[in-house]
Amino acid sequence: MKELELKYGCNPNQKPSKIYMENGELPIKVLCGRPGYINFLDAFNGWQLVRELKRATGLPAATSFKHVSPAGAAVGLPLDETLAKIYWVDDMGELSPLACAYARARGADRMSSFGDFISLSDVCDVATAKLIKREVSDGVIAPGYEPEALELLKQKKKGNYAVIEIDPDYEPAPVEHKEVFGVTFEQGRNELVIDDNLLANVVTENKEIPKLAKIDLAIALITLKYTQSNSVCYAKGGQAIGIGAGQQSRIHCTRLAGQKADNWWLRQSPQVLGLEFVDSIGRADRDNAIDLYIGEEYEDVLAEGTWQNIFKVKPRVFTREEKRAWLDKMTDVALGSDAFFPFGDNIERAHKSGVKYVAQPGGSVRDDNVIETCNKYNMAMAFTGIRLFHH
DSSP: OOEEEOSOSSSTTOOSOEEEOSSSOOSEEEEESOOOHHHHHHHHHHHHHHHHHHHHHSSOEEEEEETTEEEEEEEOOOOOHHHHHHTTOTTSOSOOHHHHHHHHHHHTTHHHHTTEEEEESSOBOHHHHHHHHTSOEEEEEESOBOHHHHHHHHTGGGGTOEEEEEOTTOOOOSEEEEEETTEEEEEEOOOOOOSGGGGOOBOSSOOOOOHHHHHHHHHHHHHHHTSOSSEEEEEOSSBEEEEEESOSSHHHHHHHHHHHHHHHHHTTSHHHHTOOBOTTOOHHHHHHHHHHHTSTTTHHHHSTTTGGGTBSSOOOOOOHHHHHHHHTTOOOEEEEESSOOSSTHHHHHHHTTTEEEEEEOOOOTTHHHHHHHHHHTTOEEEEOOOOOOOO
């Protein structure tokens, strides 16, 4: 198959629409549903991301994409009891490594992942399909599907769930093209390999970056490679925990990603784990309620006449002081940036979210100030010398 007609482009008024190959055949098969233009943008970006994560770590990988940027990305490390609970998978029994990877990718920022497009590095197994089947999602791309897993996925959305199989051996041409306003852009593909070599130039007084931190930094940098710039990624324990994408200012990226990382950690607090939801509430509504409860607009879920529809018992206010005390327990977080930090304020904000390890290109006229700020908090920072812009 050389081309595939799509329903429409980015918007319903943008017709005709298709994907096609100038030479050769498309490297994909649509096994179910009718993926759209944005679905394929998410699928192809996400597939590259998980393929690189698998190559870098040797572990199954998954990502949850929304609007051409990842909401979460992770490798298949086991979930502890707390993570299983906040990801709403504690009732699913033992999960496969691939299912753990997707639970982590989906769970990092469940608000953003609602209605996601999923990419999997490995053949989709039954455990992963069962997890996907009960989440609100637009589709999935993987190098293959176990027969029972495929049948489960075909039941989603009344048989219209998009299931794409990609040839794992497909390699695109080394030069890529993109057309904007009738003008064709050409560039070499970003074939940069992200590995420990990029972390060799540690410029801070603290030179220690342990193995697990290097894995987290690799996850952050690979995630950034396929995130709309400007972008910053916080990672911990084998997964992204906060991604700030597409911001014009780097400090806004750092703040946005930091707030998402904070929310990920606050969801693990005793106050949130102890929330008693009414039996009829769904996972998405629970996610929305938790997001409001841990935020500044908590009265939206605690007001009289409202909380009764959400909770069995009215929760007490999670005070700013209590949240700060819990956030101070978050440590050993890794942070990657797709371009240099121009000011030390990014490091100051990162410190508030437990960042201890940083990887960024370096090259700012204020590098000394950024390094000094890292030294103040005993952070280890590597200058990669490589920018990772993606548009």
